[in-house]
Amino acid sequence: MARKFFVGGNWKCNGTVEEVKKIVTTLSEAEVPSEDVVEVVISPPFVFLPLVKTLLRPDFSVAAQNCWVRKGGAFTGEVSAEMLVNLGIPWVILGHSERRLLLNESNDFVGDKVAYALSQGLKVIACVGETLEQRESGATMAVVAAQTKAIAERIPHWPNIVLAYEPVWAIGTGKVATPTQAQEVHTEIRKWLHVNVSAEVAASTRIIYGGSVNGANCKELAAQPDVDGFLVGGASLKPEFIDIIKSATVKTTG
Numbered sequence: 001m002a003r004k005f006f007v008g009g010n011w012k013c014n015g016t017v018e019e020v021k022k023i024v025t026t027l028s029e030a031e032v033p034s035e036d037v038v039e040v041v042i043s044p045p046f047v048f049l050p051l052v053k054t055l056l057r058p059d060f061s062v063a064a065q066n067c068w069v070r071k072g073g074a075f076t077g078e079v080s081a082e083m084l085v086n087l088g089i090p091w092v093i094l095g096h097s098e099r100r101l102l103l104n105e106s107n108d109f110v111g112d113k114v115a116y117a118l119s120q121g122l123k124v125i126a127c128v129g130e131t132l133e134q135r136e137s138g139a140t141m142a143v144v145a146a147q148t149k150a151i152a153e154r155i156p157h158w159p160n161i162v163l164a165y166e167p168v169w170a171i172g173t174g175k176v177a178t179p180t181q182a183q184e185v186h187t188e189i190r191k192w193l194h195v196n197v198s199a200e201v202a203a204s205t206r207i208i209y210g211g212s213v214n215g216a217n218c219k220e221l222a223a224q225p226d227v228d229g230f231l232v233g234g235a236s237l238k239p240e241f242i243d244i245i246k247s248a249t250v251k252t253t254g
């Protein structure tokens with residue numbers, strides 16, 4: 001089964017109403033490959049989700065950057081999966097390293113969130129990735145496998161999951177993983193899925209790369225056989241995000 005190229009724009013905690021309108025207008029005017037070639041998902045902060053959803057071109061969709069781990073209720077400051085569904089938000093990013101590291105979200109907690117969000121009908125961009133220290137000590141695959149396992153053991157099916165490999169040392173640092181480094185970990189994740197979930201899931205699950213992706217380095221990364229797209233931070237706020245979306249054609253034209 002062919003894996004459709006996926007480009008996510010994670011705006012993180014950035015933007016004003018004026019900036020949001022400007023970015024969305026730029027995206028709307030852009031000529032990009034068709035929906036058959038690339039799936040584009042924009043993830044603004046919660047407060048801008050309704051605005052972005054209203055203004056965004058119909059061939060792109062939106063994602064929240066987080067949601068509560070279970071059914072909503074007395075959880076001050078949280079936003080539940082049910083609310084996202086109610087608003088017609090199809091996607092949610094879960095397990096981003098900024099939340100794992102700054103807010104101490106454990107593998108189990110992220111796994112629970114992914115399972116709950118899926119059970120409510122959301123599609124999930126689940127993030128995994130090692131720190132520099134873990135990479136340097138040779139623990140990259142053990143870390144990524146443990147993060148993936150905590151998700152895999154809680155979910156009944158995979159069609160609504162995209163896995164984002166985001167090495168922490170590459171996020172916001174300008175230090176992008178080389179195409180070889182990215183391909184190496186993506187292959188390992190696919191092998192892990194093959195052994196621990198199924199051959200079908202390994203073949204069909206999209207594994208996207210995140211960490212200092214920009215207009216200049218995206219094509220070479222996209223050319224890697226196991227890189228099925230990107231989760232873009234800083235560059236998703238800039239016009240070069242359009243070039244990153246266009247890198248999807250590398251898969252069709254070679």
Ligand SMILES: O=C(CO)COP(=O)(O)O
Pocket residue numbers: 010096166170171172173174210211212213231232233234235
């Ligand atoms: O964390 C990221 C996307 O989720 C990557 O961020 P940057 O593209 O800014 O490195």
